Amino acid sequence: MKALTSYLQNVRAELRHVVWPTPRRAVTDVIAIVLISAIVALIITGLDYVFTGAVSYILSNGI
Numbered sequence: 001m002k003a004l005t006s007y008l009q010n011v012r013a014e015l016r017h018v019v020w021p022t023p024r025r026a027v028t029d030v031i032a033i034v035l036i037s038a039i040v041a042l043i044i045t046g047l048d049y050v051f052t053g054a055v056s057y058i059l060s061n062g063i
Contacts, residue, residue: 021029
């Protein structure tokens with residue numbers, strides 16, 4: 001039990017050193033993450049469309 005108490009005290013001490021982001025910074029970061037995720041999704045969708053078309057062409061016409 002002493003080990004658990006010591007661990008929790010150390011966790012609490014470390015959390016005092018954490019610099020939490022401001023609400024404005026958190027919102028900015030979330031917006032950036034959403035935009036980057038959307039761009040990556042569009043790129044992957046485009047690549048999927050191209051490769052699907054290429055495989056369909058190869059299968060229907062042969063090499």
